[in-house]
Amino acid sequence: MTAQPGETLVRQGDLAEQVYVVSRGEVEVIRSEAGVESRVAVLGPGEFFGEIGVMRETPRTATVRASKPTEVLKLDSAAFKRFVGTSSGRPELEKTVDKRLGDLERTRQAPQGQEPAS
Numbered sequence: 001m002t003a004q005p006g007e008t009l010v011r012q013g014d015l016a017e018q019v020y021v022v023s024r025g026e027v028e029v030i031r032s033e034a035g036v037e038s039r040v041a042v043l044g045p046g047e048f049f050g051e052i053g054v055m056r057e058t059p060r061t062a063t064v065r066a067s068k069p070t071e072v073l074k075l076d077s078a079a080f081k082r083f084v085g086t087s088s089g090r091p092e093l094e095k096t097v098d099k100r101l102g103d104l105e106r107t108r109q110a111p112q113g114q115e116p117a118s
Helices: 051-056 077-085 090-109
Strands: 008-010 018-024 027-033 036-043 063-066 070-076
Touching: 018 051, 018 077, 051 077, 070 077
Parallel strands: none
Antiparallel strands: 008 063, 018 070, 027 036, 027 063
Protein backbone atom coordinates (compact mmCIF):
# COMPACT_ATOMS: atom_id res chain seq x y z
CA MET A 1 0.00 0.00 0.00
CA THR A 2 1.35 3.44 -0.87
CA ALA A 3 0.46 6.82 0.60
CA GLN A 4 1.31 10.40 -0.31
CA PRO A 5 2.18 13.14 2.22
CA GLY A 6 -0.91 14.10 4.22
CA GLU A 7 -2.77 10.88 3.40
CA THR A 8 -4.36 9.16 6.41
CA LEU A 9 -3.55 5.46 6.80
CA VAL A 10 -5.54 4.81 9.99
CA ARG A 11 -7.90 7.08 11.93
CA GLN A 12 -8.21 7.37 15.70
CA GLY A 13 -11.38 5.63 16.90
CA ASP A 14 -11.72 3.30 13.90
CA LEU A 15 -11.84 -0.48 14.17
CA ALA A 16 -8.35 -2.03 14.32
CA GLU A 17 -8.13 -4.83 11.75
CA GLN A 18 -4.54 -4.60 10.50
CA VAL A 19 -1.00 -3.95 11.66
CA TYR A 20 1.25 -1.95 9.33
CA VAL A 21 5.02 -1.99 8.80
CA VAL A 22 6.65 1.02 7.17
CA SER A 23 8.83 -0.26 4.32
CA ARG A 24 9.65 3.15 2.78
CA GLY A 25 8.98 6.75 3.75
CA GLU A 26 7.74 8.21 7.01
CA VAL A 27 4.50 8.51 8.96
CA GLU A 28 3.35 10.70 11.84
CA VAL A 29 1.31 9.32 14.72
CA ILE A 30 -1.24 11.96 15.75
CA ARG A 31 -3.43 11.92 18.85
CA SER A 32 -6.54 14.11 18.92
CA GLU A 33 -7.89 15.18 22.31
CA ALA A 34 -10.70 17.72 22.67
CA GLY A 35 -10.18 18.76 19.03
CA VAL A 36 -6.45 19.48 19.48
CA GLU A 37 -3.97 17.33 17.56
CA SER A 38 -0.58 16.41 19.03
CA ARG A 39 2.17 14.50 17.27
CA VAL A 40 3.09 11.48 19.37
CA ALA A 41 5.73 9.88 17.16
CA VAL A 42 7.36 9.78 13.74
CA LEU A 43 7.99 6.29 12.33
CA GLY A 44 10.21 5.23 9.47
CA PRO A 45 11.32 2.11 7.61
CA GLY A 46 11.19 -1.05 9.73
CA GLU A 47 8.88 0.47 12.33
CA PHE A 48 5.27 -0.58 12.78
CA PHE A 49 1.92 0.77 13.93
CA GLY A 50 -1.59 -0.49 14.53
CA GLU A 51 -0.54 -3.18 16.99
CA ILE A 52 -2.18 -1.59 20.04
CA GLY A 53 -5.74 -1.86 18.74
CA VAL A 54 -5.17 -5.35 17.35
CA MET A 55 -3.49 -6.73 20.49
CA ARG A 56 -5.85 -5.04 22.94
CA GLU A 57 -8.93 -5.45 20.69
CA THR A 58 -9.76 -1.76 21.04
CA PRO A 59 -10.42 1.04 18.54
CA ARG A 60 -7.43 2.84 17.03
CA THR A 61 -5.71 4.99 19.66
CA ALA A 62 -4.27 7.49 17.17
CA THR A 63 -4.40 8.67 13.58
CA VAL A 64 -1.42 7.85 11.35
CA ARG A 65 -0.62 10.02 8.32
CA ALA A 66 2.11 9.84 5.73
CA SER A 67 4.56 12.73 6.09
CA LYS A 68 6.60 11.67 3.03
CA PRO A 69 5.81 9.39 0.08
CA THR A 70 5.36 6.12 1.96
CA GLU A 71 4.92 2.43 1.37
CA VAL A 72 3.56 0.15 4.11
CA LEU A 73 2.98 -3.57 4.38
CA LYS A 74 -0.35 -4.65 5.90
CA LEU A 75 -0.81 -7.70 8.08
CA ASP A 76 -4.38 -8.65 9.01
CA SER A 77 -5.16 -9.10 12.70
CA ALA A 78 -5.54 -12.90 12.56
CA ALA A 79 -2.16 -13.37 10.87
CA PHE A 80 -0.52 -10.89 13.27
CA LYS A 81 -1.98 -12.67 16.32
CA ARG A 82 -0.82 -16.05 15.00
CA PHE A 83 2.66 -14.67 14.43
CA VAL A 84 2.85 -13.01 17.85
CA GLY A 85 1.42 -16.07 19.58
CA THR A 86 4.26 -18.24 18.30
CA SER A 87 7.01 -15.61 18.55
CA SER A 88 9.69 -15.49 21.23
CA GLY A 89 9.57 -11.70 20.74
CA ARG A 90 6.12 -11.31 22.35
CA PRO A 91 7.50 -9.89 25.66
CA GLU A 92 9.35 -7.18 23.72
CA LEU A 93 6.23 -6.40 21.70
CA GLU A 94 4.21 -6.10 24.93
CA LYS A 95 6.84 -3.63 26.24
CA THR A 96 6.53 -1.62 23.04
CA VAL A 97 2.73 -1.54 23.35
CA ASP A 98 2.95 -0.45 27.00
CA LYS A 99 5.46 2.30 26.13
CA ARG A 100 3.31 3.59 23.29
CA LEU A 101 0.22 3.60 25.50
CA GLY A 102 2.23 5.60 28.06
CA ASP A 103 3.27 8.05 25.33
CA LEU A 104 -0.38 8.47 24.34
CA GLU A 105 -1.38 9.09 27.95
CA ARG A 106 1.32 11.76 28.33
CA THR A 107 0.00 13.39 25.15
CA ARG A 108 -3.48 13.42 26.66
CA GLN A 109 -2.15 15.10 29.80
CA ALA A 110 0.12 17.63 28.02
CA PRO A 111 -1.12 21.23 27.83
CA GLN A 112 -3.19 21.77 24.68
CA GLY A 113 -1.18 22.26 21.52
CA GLN A 114 2.11 21.10 23.10
CA GLU A 115 3.91 17.87 22.34
CA PRO A 116 4.59 15.67 25.37
CA ALA A 117 8.05 15.37 26.87
CA SER A 118 9.74 12.05 26.06
